[in-house]
Amino acid sequence: MMTQTNLAKLPVIVAVMMIATAAHASGAKRPAPRFEKAECAVKVMPGERIECGVLYVPENRRKTRSRTISLPVMIFRSTAATPAADPVVYLPGGPGLSSIDGRTTGKGNPFLMERDLILLEGRGNAFARPSLACPDINVLRAQNADPARQTEAVARCRAALVASGVDLDGYTSAEAADDLDALRRLLGIRQWNLIGFSYGTRLAQTVLQRHPEGLRSVVLDSVLPIDVNYDETAASSLRRAIDALLAACANDPACDTRYPDLHARFATLVADADRSGVAAPDRMLRGRDIVEAVGAGLQQPAIIPTLPRIISEAADGRLAGLLPLTRQTPSSFNWGLRLSIWCGEEMPFETSLRMAAQTAPALDLGGVDNRTATPEMCAAWRVSPADAKANQPVKSDVPVLILAGEFDPVTPPAWGRRLLRTMPNARFVQIPGQSHGAMFNRCGGQMTLAFLHDPGAPLSGDCIAKLPGTVFGLDAGTAAPAMK
Incomplete structure (x- = not known):
């Protein structure tokens, strides 16, 4: 290491050059985001109009010297003769589910009849570099392992990721929202449409909060409101x-x-x-x-x-x-990303006593624990808490379609209605007989496509009116399925 004493022995001109270089480095700006075409990160069907690339972004935009990470991108081109100028971007659930895993073909995708579909692998997810996978946690969660063992696995995974150079504070919904907007700008798209499912609705709300100018419309399926403390109501x-x-x-x-x-x-x-x-x-x-x-x-x-x-x-x-x-x-959740988001954006705003009450005998649920993480897990993960904005309802005039399933055990329909208080151009639809993922049926799909075609047009509820709901009588005389 060059010391002040050594520096004094150098010729004055060299010393001045070194000081100037050090000053420039300390004030240097981080590299700007960039997009480069590349081979697809997953194997796709030959002959399809699928274009791929990589988005390069800072790992932590709050730090000047943050390193660059890479996020795969897939663009499924529309089959329309003249595609709409505003593509669809799908945001999956989780947090911690891949956007591109298994996306091998665009055949049968109804969105492509009118516009392109773009998928961005979220930072920290399976095909991003780095990936924040913690496979031991996936196994232990599937086994309903002792909470102490799960917390030990959390600490081990954190230590390994940090030792590899990962800045866990960079893996937040705010950073992911900025990634999406950076990609939009780099692709030269004035506005696009977001479709968020489950946690993807929370990310979509963050984009509405930070980059509303880039959004033509938003579909929120099975809503997780930003201002709901999930672990206090999970069971x-x-x-x-x-x-x-x-x-x-x-x-x-x-x-x-x-x-x-x-x-x-x-x-x-x-x-x-x-x-x-x-x-x-x-x-x-x-x-x-x-x-x-x-x-x-x-x-x-x-x-x-x-x-x-x-x-x-x-x-x-x-x-x-x-x-x-x-x-x-074992689930396919990327637990490192899941913990960074949850422990930074949910846990700081939750009350331990209310969380603990979700496993209490009074609920008559056998002590089932539906919390995403425990305070002990987050204490072991050690990430910085998000600011208060990460727990405040989003106000937006962007057209929004909110879908909810009648029997959703994860994100109840009331959470979708909750957004109507601060989103005057939002419309809420509850689909009878459906659950988590209200869009993934004929009626939900039809309403989504109609909304995307014209977000300002009246929304027909004809298909809802024709749904029979849950017809238990159809099952009354059937035999129990055979064991497999």
């Missing part, structure tokens, strides 16, 4: 969805006749499982296992009509319908 949202299911059965004559007193029988099933267990072929099921299985069924619209039968049979000791829903495999 309560599941309780609401279960109660809605049981009430719907009770109000359906065929379902109520075949499965009477289902609400009480479900409560007894959970309580018995907690007290003495329910014997399954490979393990003993507890109340939490029963509730998580029903919660898994509630996320699959095709399964929802069968849940009254599944619950009734389980209460009678027949588990064939329930057991497939109890199988847990």
Whole structure:
């Protein structure tokens, strides 16, 4: 290292040049974002009009000397003779789900009939460099492992990522929103349309907050409002969805006749499982296992009509319908990114006592823990808290379509309606019989396409009016599915 004493021994002109160079370096601006065409990060079907590239951005825009990270981009070209000038950008859930994993073809994608579709791999995700994967956490979460073991895995993953040079404070919704706007500008797009699903709705709200000038319209499916403290209500949202299911059965004559007193029988099933267990072929099921299985069924619209039968049979000791829903495999969440966002943007605004109440016996859910992270996990992850703006409702005049599923156990419909208070050009639609991901059905898809075609036009509810909702009677005489 060059010391002041050594510096004094150099010729004056050299010393002056070195001082000037050091001053320039200390005040140097970080490299500007850039986009370069490149091969696709995932293998795509040959012959399709898919163009790929890489977006290079600072890892942490709040630091002058931040290094550059790379984010893959995929552009699916429209099949229209004259595509609309405003593409669609899809923002997946999570946080921690890849935007491009498995996106091998544009065939059958309805958005391409009118406009291009652009996918940007979020910073820290699977195909970004660096990736913040923590596979040990995925395994432990699937096993419902002891919280202490999960926290130890969090600390190990953090240490490994930091040792590799990762600045965990750079992985935030604000940075991701700035990445999106940088890509828009670099591609020469005046405005585009965002479609956010689950956590993607939170990211879309952050873009509305930071870069509204670049947005023509926004679709929010299964809304996570910025100002909702998720972990303080995580199990309560599941309780609401279960109660809605049981009430719907009770109000359906065929379902109520075949499965009477289902609400009480479900409560007894959970309580018995907690007290003495329910014997399954490979393990003993507890109340939490029963509730998580029903919660898994509630996320699959095709399964929802069968849940009254599944619950009734389980209460009678027949588990064939329930057991497939109890199988847990490791998720594909990128836990390093998930923790950086959650521990910086959610945990600082949440109350520990309210979070702990979400696992309390009073909810009659077997102590199920639907929180994304615990205070102990975030204490081990150690990232800087976001400023207050990260927990304030977004005000926007941009046209917004809000979609919600009737039985969503993760993001209840009331959360979507909540946005209407600060978004005067937003419209809310609840789709009967649907769940988390209200857009992923014929009616939800039709409404989304109509809105994108003309965000200012009246929105037809004809397809909603024609939906039969959940017809439990169709399942009344079916046999339980075979074990696999």
